[in-house]
Amino acid sequence: LVAALELVSEVGAQGFSLREVARRAGVTHAAPYRHFASKESLVAALCEDGFNMMLKHMHDAMHAAGEDPLARFQAAAMGYLKFAVTCASHFRLMFGANSVNREQYPTLLDASHKGLAIVMDLVKACQRAGYFRTQQSSLELSLAGWSTVHGLASLYVDGQLRNLSLQLGDLETMGQLVAKAMLDGLFEPSHRSAAV
Amino acid sequence: LVAALELVSEVGAQGFSLREVARRAGVTHAAPYRHFASKESLVAALCEDGFNMMLKHMHDAMHAAGEDPLARFQAAAMGYLKFAVTCASHFRLMFGANSVNREQYPTLLDASHKGLAIVMDLVKACQRAGYFRTQQSSLELSLAGWSTVHGLASLYVDGQLRNLSLQLGDLETMGQLVAKAMLDGLFEPSHRSAAV
DNA sequence: ACCTGAACACCGTTCAAGT
DNA sequence: ACCTGAACACCGTTCAAGT
Numbered sequence A, B: 001l002v003a004a005l006e007l008v009s010e011v012g013a014q015g016f017s018l019r020e021v022a023r024r025a026g027v028t029h030a031a032p033y034r035h036f037a038s039k040e041s042l043v044a045a046l047c048e049d050g051f052n053m054m055l056k057h058m059h060d061a062m063h064a065a066g067e068d069p070l071a072r073f074q075a076a077a078m079g080y081l082k083f084a085v086t087c088a089s090h091f092r093l094m095f096g097a098n099s100v101n102r103e104q105y106p107t108l109l110d111a112s113h114k115g116l117a118i119v120m121d122l123v124k125a126c127q128r129a130g131y132f133r134t135q136q137s138s139l140e141l142s143l144a145g146w147s148t149v150h151g152l153a154s155l156y157v158d159g160q161l162r163n164l165s166l167q168l169g170d171l172e173t174m175g176q177l178v179a180k181a182m183l184d185g186l187f188e189p190s191h192r193s194a195a196v
Numbered sequence C, D: 001a002c003c004t005g006a007a008c009a010c011c012g013t014t015c016a017a018g019t
Helices: A002-010 A018-025 A039-065 A069-086 A088-095 A106-128 A138-157 A162-168 A171-184 B002-010 B018-025 B039-065 B069-086 B088-095 B106-128 B138-157 B162-168 B171-184
Strands: none
Touching: A018 A039, A039 A069, A039 A088, A039 A106, A069 A088, A069 A106, A069 A138, A069 A171, A088 A138, A106 A138, A138 A171, A138 B138, A138 B162, A138 B171, A162 A171, A162 B138, A171 B138, B018 B039, B039 B069, B039 B088, B039 B106, B069 B088, B069 B106, B069 B138, B069 B171, B088 B138, B106 B138, B138 B171, B162 B171
């Protein structure tokens, strides 16, 4: 049954039907209702899988990056992007508007909160290590960083950047360029806010 | 008929049905097919409306901001956020995964490209005026800025930031905080790349 | 030019009934 | 415990037919 879920995610991200799932699983269209209360709860299960995969991507990348907080921060961002591009259908399911009412699925809600928690920890570590400025709170910097990475991933997955690939390369390259802009800031040094 | 579209966008963002649209318009379920080739083409029309509204929000904000390129840049970003929050259903339609095959609707494709073009112009102006660094190309800085603003808007519209509103305030406030982080950068001055 | 009405193949969901 | 088969109300789309 979980096997059926995987098969489905390979197919079209949405517009997929519960009846088609049942067909692939070799059962009747009514059989899934013994395992899931509704289509939404099946999609919720897929989303939860997706969040766990995303967290795994980030954790793996962080682990491979070693101990340096900045390296870990950048690796987590790249892990996020890599997940978005390799598991695009999961990503769309997780962040699409079609999305489920997260409030009704506590385990899903938990998983979706862990992402920001990781970012927060990384930002705090980078601030402690003297990499990041402390003029703004770790929450504010985390939100900015998360927005940037998530925005890039969303635009890419939605095909909004297709015409830029020629000039800037693939998502990983774009990620490095955008991360550099984010870390350094857009401002000329002379226009930057005074340091703490 | 266009009146019917507006009514629909007020209702649920998606999961809305062509038959329901026809019902509201007071015609049979088959009547819309004299005006739109398919449901997708109706949604495409809604998306195009959405992009034009978004561009109008950005243009209005820029105009109100006066001549200073930096003020115009920030105003455009705020206009983008304001559009996302006030026209959430349009925003979801435009950037959701459900989205239409933009390639098949040339006027929609055009409208969706104008956003980046505006950002590019603003970034170039800010670089010329000495506000922004020229170490990275205007395209790279534009992509970073767009990703950040779009990411924040997406996370907010998807309800991903609901638990942060208490700590950080509404979307406009978050936008200002995130814009500050983006402009100044995350890095401590000592870790920034050398200036040009 | 625009709309109707019936039809087709699909869908999510429910429920009695089977083993 | 898990599945079936029929049923219900819905959907997108098509097409002949009306004015």
